[in-house]
Amino acid sequence: MNSGATQAATIGVIGDVHLFWDDEDVAFFNGSGYDLLLFVGDLAAYTQIRGQRVARSLRRLRVPAMCIPGNHDGLHALQLGAEIAPRAHRLRDVFCQGQARRCRSLDRALGAVELLAYSQRRLTPAGVPLNIVVGRPHSIGGRRLACLRYLAEAYGVDSIESSIARLKSLIDACDNAPILFLSHNGPSGLGDRADSIWGCDFRRKEEDWGDHDLEEALRYANSNGRKVLATVAGHMHRKTKSGKRRPAQVEKDGVLYVNAAEVPRHRQMNGEKKRHHVKLTVTAGGVKAEDQWV
Numbered sequence: 001m002n003s004g005a006t007q008a009a010t011i012g013v014i015g016d017v018h019l020f021w022d023d024e025d026v027a028f029f030n031g032s033g034y035d036l037l038l039f040v041g042d043l044a045a046y047t048q049i050r051g052q053r054v055a056r057s058l059r060r061l062r063v064p065a066m067c068i069p070g071n072h073d074g075l076h077a078l079q080l081g082a083e084i085a086p087r088a089h090r091l092r093d094v095f096c097q098g099q100a101r102r103c104r105s106l107d108r109a110l111g112a113v114e115l116l117a118y119s120q121r122r123l124t125p126a127g128v129p130l131n132i133v134v135g136r137p138h139s140i141g142g143r144r145l146a147c148l149r150y151l152a153e154a155y156g157v158d159s160i161e162s163s164i165a166r167l168k169s170l171i172d173a174c175d176n177a178p179i180l181f182l183s184h185n186g187p188s189g190l191g192d193r194a195d196s197i198w199g200c201d202f203r204r205k206e207e208d209w210g211d212h213d214l215e216e217a218l219r220y221a222n223s224n225g226r227k228v229l230a231t232v233a234g235h236m237h238r239k240t241k242s243g244k245r246r247p248a249q250v251e252k253d254g255v256l257y258v259n260a261a262e263v264p265r266h267r268q269m270n271g272e273k274k275r276h277h278v279k280l281t282v283t284a285g286g287v288k289a290e291d292q293w294v
């Protein structure tokens with residue numbers, strides 16, 4: 001633990017894993033000295049069985065860790081397809097059946113790694129007081145809430161308005177320590193180009209693909225005098241469909257926004273396998289984020 005004016009917590013942020021995780025990642029993070037690990041979700045790709053395998057590996061982490069479910073976690077392939085298809089809302093509700101069970105089984109596989117959604121935690125990593133607010137699970141971005149029937153049954157959230165209310169209540173539960181948001185997709189309000197940090201790159205029309213409820217929650221936190229240090233998220237892969245690069249981080253109104261979704265996070269570089277994550281350094285005065293390829 002650090003002391004006095006030099007207190008600094010280091011947090012490893014792991015972007016969308018999408019199955020790119022192995023024993024060496026476990027060994028690296030267990031020896032990394034990080035105080036906390038935050039997984040922004042999408043451990044799985046298109047099958048839950050392989051996602052479970054990643055989760056069972058994550059449970060061997062000896063560093064405190066939290067994970068928010070992404071749109072690939074706890075959804076089977078048909079369900080994910082129905083969530084993506086523009087006019088499949090009836091099927092979406094049908095396929096939500098069993099999602100609670102699938103999420104419980106993911107949670108069990110993760111062991112001590114906390115699978116969190118609509119949650120607030122008060123921590124003091126390395127002596128630095130911090131509120132972690134975990135947002136809406138399974139976000140797919142855009143205007144519509146994914147997995148709506150499941151959100152209603154599991155969290156009582158049946159609209160964007162009730163999601164905003166839920167997020168505001170989490171902010172109200174925080175004390176005066178700074179807040180760090182963990183979300184699968186980032187907030188709206190940070191750009192409407194395909195290569196904006198959470199811009200839509202898979203439709204002809206470029207638009208803001210961020211989560212509106214998260215933007216409103218951040219506005220609420222700021223207007224209530226809360227110090228929001230950072231929002232860490234992923235989902236919209238940094239390399240866009242047309243091959244452009246999104247910014248990895250953006251600062252706006254004193255809040256640092258980090259998109260950690262470097263996919264795939266395992267890459268060959270100069271004949272060597274490298275693994276990506278983002279190192280957050282948090283002090284009483286602020287936060288910085290640095291990309292790491294190890």
Ligand SMILES: [Fe+2]
Pocket residue numbers: 016042070071072139140184235236
């Ligand atoms: Fe995602």
